Amino acid sequence: MQLIDGKAVSKAVKEQVKAECELLKEKGITPGLAVIIVGDDPASQVYVRNKEKACEECGFYSVKYALPAETTQDELNALVDRLNADERINGILCQLPLPKHLDDKEVINRIATIKDVDAFHPVNVGAIMIGEYNFLPCTPAGIMELIHSTGTDLTGKKAVVIGRSNIVGKPMAMLLLHENATVEITHSKTVDLKEITKSADILVAAVGRAKFVTADMVKDGAVVIDVGMNRDENGKLCGDVDFDNVKDKCSFITPVPGGVGPMTIAMLMRNTLTAAKLQNNIK
Secondary structure (H helix, E strand, O other), X not given: OEEOOHHHHHXXXXXXXXXXXHHHHHOOOOOEEEEEXXXXXXXXXXXXXXXXXXXXXXXXXXXXXXXXXXXXXXXXXXHHHHHHHOOOOOEEEXXXXXXXXXXHHHHHHHOOHHHEOOOOOHHHHHHHHHOOOOOOOHHHHHHHHHHHHOOOOOOOOEEEXXXXXXXXXXXXXXXXXXXXXXXXXXXXXXXXXXXXXXOOOEEEEOOOOOOOEOHHHOOOOOEEEEOOOEEOOOOOEEOOEOHHHHOOOOOEEOOOOOOHHHHHHHHHHHHHHHHHHHHOOOO
């Protein structure tokens, strides 16, 4: 078993982004990212701080809009409209979840598709389906980088995704399909889940349940990607995979923390760079 080191792979991605950013700066262009956060969800605060730090590392211009929890939909929409029109801002990200009285769909649909660096807008989601996209959702894109880092050729391999969320499960399946894997998506209503996961050469767990994937669900020699971020019974950070019991069965596995997590932010940086290039007609 080999650990897939998300920190090392994400560092390489950010270094490449930084190098390209320096070339853009020579042309007078600095990639700009605006992050909107509404309310004071502690996990969201951590994510936003990490994004600010990554922008600094890559040499981006970044601005944070921390809005009070009682912000109205009209106020939030007006901010998005302003950022859509601001030429210094190439990427707009609204940190989810939003407070209950706000409609996240309305906000996502309002972000200009060319500034939608989360790739959540329906137009960008559709582009991923047909394989003609500018941006990929950050977590699935990061997972593909981790799989590539193992040297695994996905052609003809059986890939199973546990979870069907719009943010990870569905786009993940598409990206695996684009690289010629045979893909199956499973979820809470799947019958004989264990039989399906046991046939997977690549297993992606994105279900949000601590230690859900046990050793008897994993094929010998599989590549196992753990997207989960949970707390175990002792309050310790853990993933969707029962790491200690599964690790000896697989060829590669991502740890939690230090696997998929760092990749999500690295891919956000790549998307922001891509947005800056597109908006300035740079190939």
